[in-house]
Amino acid sequence: MGKVLFIRQQTYSQPEIDSAVLRAFNHFGGITHFVSKGDRVLLKVNLVSGHDITRRVTTDPTIVRAVARLVLEAGGTPFIADSPGIDSFKSAAEKAGFMAVARELGIECAELTDPVDLPASDGADFKRIQVSRHVIEADKVISLAKLKTHGQMYLTMGVKNLFGTIPGRLKAGWHYNVGLNREKFAGLLLDIYAGVKPNFTLLDGVIGMHGDGPTSGDPYEFGIIGACVDALTMDFHLCGMLGGKLEDYPLYMAAKKRDMPQCELDPSDIDGDIPATHVFPGVKLPKTRSMRLLPSIPFLDRLMTSKPVHIPERCIGCGRCAAVCAAKALRHENRRLYFDYGKCIRCYCCHEMCPVKAIEFRESRLVRLVNMLR
Ligand code: SF4
Ligand code: SF4
Structure with a gap:
């Protein structure tokens, strides 16, 4: 079995999303493989800030609804959570459609607040990272990421989604601490990913974003849902599938520096409807890449x-x-x-x-x- 499943999914019709999400979990052993009775399950959506659903900045609520229902069926207690960079959480979550899902299913939609230390993983560059206590206290974390281009980091997908586990304005503080060096920032993302260890990642690429993402780009109908336990492998494969170069992708370069096995890409990593060799046509990547001809000085x-x-x-x-x-x-x-x-x-x-x-x-x-x- 491959490490990543790509499902072709062209619309946000709820019945179709429900079966795609069910297929995604079943491919990896079913929802009960990830969620046990009584588990409190954090559904880490991509909220960013207050944006209307049609801008395609945020994880689509149909996907959040489908996953939350499955978690409930498995006897878990799902809660939808994120931390916007600047807006009030309630209004941002309302605009993105997450509050409506929470009301409909009688579940919580919580802001990621109250920073606590994230246990540092082996080989971490950053030994003291604070994430929301909700993340540490959850029994399981399911990451519901969005497929978008990203001005600073080239692309934002499974791994980058977890940067939002750092509460509110602390995120800006990290940008300031790390400064201009994108690979260093990517190292921070690797440390957060390794520390949070999401149990499962679903990527909403039904309609994602290209151009000047993650908020000012244009919608792009990728028609894809990604599912995996190992989001690094998924993200690295997608870089090429979007027409990007791995050497322009800071996350890949940071992982390569650490000799991470995920950097060895193999087409057999991918199962499902869309092969690793597929290239989405005409994807506009951000114009913010730095030159790779010179080392970072x-x-x-x-x-x-x-x-x-x-x-x-x-x-x-x-x-x-x-x-x-x-x-x-x-x-x-x-x-x-x-x-x-x-x-x-x-x-x-x-x-x-x-x-x-x-x-x-x-x-x-x-x-x-x-x-x-x-
Ligand atoms: S540091 Fe530069 S890019 Fe970042 S928010 Fe300030 S002006 Fe914008
Ligand atoms: S540039 Fe954008 S964020 Fe800044 S003041 Fe103008 S509208 Fe507001």
């Missing part, structure tokens, strides 16, 4: 990564971008943004939190030149 990193720029005619003056900037590299005044690019750590949180796509990326001249020569 702190003073060059800024020149090698795209910078955020303001599109004033779209701006509604909400100030969320400046509020989320942990580096204090951004000032907002009268619908004008003033960037201090010397301080900016290119985390793109401002871009991620802008509700109206009024922040875009611009490659530096140096990157444009080198990419032309590649």
